[in-house]
C-alpha cells in the first residue's frame with residue numbers, strides 16, 4: 001500500500017516536471033531575461049528548450065541521415081544498457097571492497113584509526129584528476145592473455161566512488177549489535193569469524209541497504225563522467241558529448257542520451273530496492289522511512 | 290555437545306560452581322576503580338537451585354558474568370564443574386538467559402532456539418527436532434515460525450529460556466529473567482521454571498530482586514550487601530523437593546516464614562516479620 005503510494009508520487013513528480021517545462025517555455029520570453037547582460041532566466045527558444053513532443057518525435061526518427069541507421073531511441077537504449085553494465089561491474093567491485101575494508105576496520109581497532117581517514121580522504125580526489133591516471137596505469141597491465149580495457153578503467157572509477165558509502169555504512173552496521181548479543185556469542189564460545197557471520201553481518205543489513213543505494217547512484221554518476229574523461233565510446237556519457245556537437249542543427253537529439261542517463265539511474269535504484277526487498281527479514285525492526 | 294532430545298544431565302559429584310575468594314574491581318576513568326565484589330566465596334552443588342538477592346548495584350550480575358566467564362575476576366578463582374570458568378564456557382557447560390530476552394530479530398522463534406546448536410555444528414534435522422521439543426516445553430506450540438517482534442515480552446522471555454535449555458546444560462545461569470514481566474506472567478513462568486528444573490535436574494544460579502520469587506524457587510538464597518559486594522547470609526529454604534513447588538506453596542505458612550527470614554537478612558532488622566503476611 002505504502003509502496004504503491006510511493007510509486008504514484010514518483011510518477012506525479014515526473015508529470016509535474018514535464019508540465020513545468022512546457023509552462024515555462026510558453027510563458028517566459030524566447031530570449032530569456034537578462035539584467036545588465038547577466039542571464040537570470042534561461043532562453044526558451046526551440047533550440048534551447050525543445051517541446052517534449054519534439055523530443056519524443058525525434059527519438060522515433062533514425063539517429064542520422066546515413067541510410068540504414070537505427071532509430072534514436074534504440075541507439076540510446078543500447079548505450080544505456082552498456083553504461084548500466086559497466087556501472088554494475090563498478091558497483092559490485094565497490095561493494096565487495098567496501099565490505100572487506102569495513103570488516104578489516106571492525107576486526108582491528110588500529111586498522112580503523114589507520115584506514116578511516118584515508119577512506120574519507122579518498123573521496124576528495126576529483127574524478128577528473130583520477131581518470132587519466134587510471135587509464136595510464138591500465139596500459140601497464142598485461143597478464144598473459146589479459147589486457148586492460150578502457151571500460152575497466154571506467155568501472156574502476158565507478159567502484160572508487162561506490163566503495164565509500166558501503167565501507168562507512170557497513171562499519172556502522174557491524175558495530176551495531178548490542179552488548180547482550182555479543183555476550184551471548186561469547187557464552188556460546190564461538191570466535192570472531194562466526195560472530196561476524198551470524199551476528200554482525202545480519203545486524204548490518206539495515207545500515208547496508210541505504211549504503212547500497214548511495215553506492216548505486218555514485219556508480220552511475222561515476223560511470224557517465226568517467227566515460228567522458230577517459231573517452232570510452234559506447235555509453236550514454238560519450239553520447240551526450242557527441243550529440244551536443246550537433247546541437248544547433250538538431251536541438252531535440254541531444255536530450256535523448258540525457259533521458260538515457262536518467263533511465264540508467266532509475267534502473268540502478270530499482271535494482272537496489274529489489275535487493276532491499278530480498279533482505280526483508282533482516283530489516284524487521286527498521287523504522288519505516 | 291549433546292543435541293540429544295532427552296539427554297539427562299550426567300550425575301556429578303563435583304560442585305557445579307566453586308567461587309573462592311573472588312574480588313572484582315572495575316577500573317574507573319580517573320584511577321579510582323569500582324569494587325563490585327570483594328572476597329566472595331560460594332559453592333553451588335550439582336542440581337542445586339541458588340538465588341542471588343540484594344540491593345541494586347551489589348554485584349549480582351557481576352557474579353553471574355564471572356561464572357559465565359563473560360568477565361574475569363580481579364582476584365580469586367571461579368571453577369565450574371571442577372574446571373576453570375573459561376574452559377567450562379568453551380565446553381558449553383552452562384546455558385544462560387538475561388533480563389532482556391536478547392533474541393535475534395531476523396530469526397524466527399525456532400531459529401532463535403536453534404542458534405546455539407547451529408553454532409556448534411549440529412545437523413539440520415537434529416536441530417529442528419530439539420527446537421520443536423523446547424517450543425512445546427515452554428508452551429509456544431503455535432509460534433515456532435513467528436518472529437520475536439510478533440511476540441509479547443513474556444513469550445520472548447520464554448523463547449530465551451528455551452534457548453538456554455536447548456543444549457541440556459547441567460548449569461543454568463539466569464539474570465533477572467522475569468524482571469520485565471507482569472506479576473501474573475511472572476508467577477506462571479516461575480511455576481514453569483520449577484517444573485523445567487525438576488525435569489532436567491540442572492543446577493541453577495538465579496539473580497532476582499523479588500524475595501518471594503527467590504524463596505519459591507530456591508534451595509538456597511544468597512543475600513548480598515552493596516559496596517563492596519559481599520555475601521551477607523546464606524539461607525536454606527528447605528521447602529521440599531522441586532516437584533512440590535506448586536501454586537499452593539505460595540499460600541503456605543512455611544513460605545511466609547522464609548520470606549520474612551530473607552527480608553530480615555536483607556534489611557538487617559526485624560521489622561520485616563510483621564510484613565511477612567503481605568508478601569506477594
Ligand SMILES: Nc1ncnc2c1ncn2[C@@H]1O[C@H](COP(=O)(O)OP(=O)(O)OP(=O)(O)O)[C@@H](O)[C@H]1O
Pocket residue numbers: 315316323324325344345346347348349350351352
Ligand atoms: N562494565 C562495568 N564497568 C564499570 N563498572 C561496572 C561494570 N559493570 C558493573 N559495574 C559496577 O559494578 C557494581 C555492580 O554491578 P552489577 O551490575 O553486578 O550489580 P547488580 O547487583 O546486578 O545490580 P542490579 O540489581 O541493578 O542489576 C555497580 O556499582 C556497577 O556500577
Ligand SMILES: [Mg+2]
Pocket residue numbers: 349350351464
Ligand atoms: Mg544486574
